[in-house]
Amino acid sequence: MNASIMTISDGEFVRFQQLILRCAGISLTASKKALVAGRLAKRLKHHGLSTYADYYRLLSTRDDEMQMAIDLLTTNETYFYREPKHFDWLRDRVLPAHPQGRPLRVWSAACSSGEEPYTLAMLLGEQWGERAWEVFGSDISSRVLDKARSGLYPLQGARGVTPAMLRSHCLKGVGAQDGWFLIDPALRQRVHFAQINLNETLPEVGEFDVIFLRNVMIYFQAETKRQVVSRLLAKLRRGGTFIIGHSESLNGIADGLELQAPSVYRKP
Missing domain, CATH: 3.40.50.150 (Vaccinia Virus protein VP39)
Structure with missing residues (x-):
């Protein structure tokens, strides 16, 4: 993981697992822990937050930021003429x-x-x-x-x-x-x-x-x-x-x- 990306704890990761399951029906396995940390790291920096728990709490007060988090965690690879x-x-x-x-x-x-x-x-x-x-x-x-x-x-x-x-x-x-x-x-x-x-x-x-x-x-x-x-x-x-x-x-x-x-x- 990039050294500039802070570590996400197991407890913090579980919160985001539950969030994306509840909102989008998507089940993130433990192997996606680094992906979650990487995709959300810029949002923590943007808001001047020091932990993923702080960012999770912010989501409950900001609908626009909740949409941003969902966007970041649900985007998957695609390309023209796939399959x-x-x-x-x-x-x-x-x-x-x-x-x-x-x-x-x-x-x-x-x-x-x-x-x-x-x-x-x-x-x-x-x-x-x-x-x-x-x-x-x-x-x-x-x-x-x-x-x-x-x-x-x-x-x-x-x-x-x-x-x-x-x-x-x-x-x-x-x-x-x-x-x-x-x-x-x-x-x-x-x-x-x-x-x-x-x-x-x-x-x-x-x-x-x-x-x-x-x-x-x-x-x-x-x-x-x-x-x-x-x-x-x-x-x-x-x-x-x-x-x-x-x-x-x-x-x-x-x-x-x-x-x-x-x-x-x-x-x-």
Whole structure:
């Protein structure tokens, strides 16, 4: 650990474990102790606090700081075209079978900084162009959603995006923005974002044809997984596609779904 990061005690760590479990349904194992200390250290310095216990007490008096702490502790790695077989399935199996004349709605239900929904938008832009489709992205973190809405990313993070895709759907930065790329405004207007806590009753967002819930359930306990999946499936149309991460499973979590391919399910 960086020498500038003060030590978090076991008792202090347990408090933050309980906080993030209560607020977001995320279970942090003991191996995440250094991560918690590292991500919150700058907030302690910002407020001139000497212990993590002092910072925990501050959270009870500041809603804005509570949101900041949740943002810092729930942000996970993401990148464009992660687990590409899922996008192949969408292109090759879901799109050709979609009813003619009905708009396609896709939900990226833990979208982080936006790489997944914009990957979906690039694919749909290539395959369907001006046909009626929409991508919806949600996350518990307001901070990463601000980044997602901006649509601005470093070029070094564009792994998986082909040069043709970059030319068609992105604008290369110049001058002060050199080394960055911006998702084309025409594509961004098809992608909408909202702050949603999947661990709570979902807002009215309509029905979706495809829901992506990838690489987030690994942080949930079994009962939380069941509740989150149940809420999301209620928003999935009959015949719709539900996609989870390759390292995840719905065994014992959701009954009645039809397995179509590894980590790809159909709602009958």
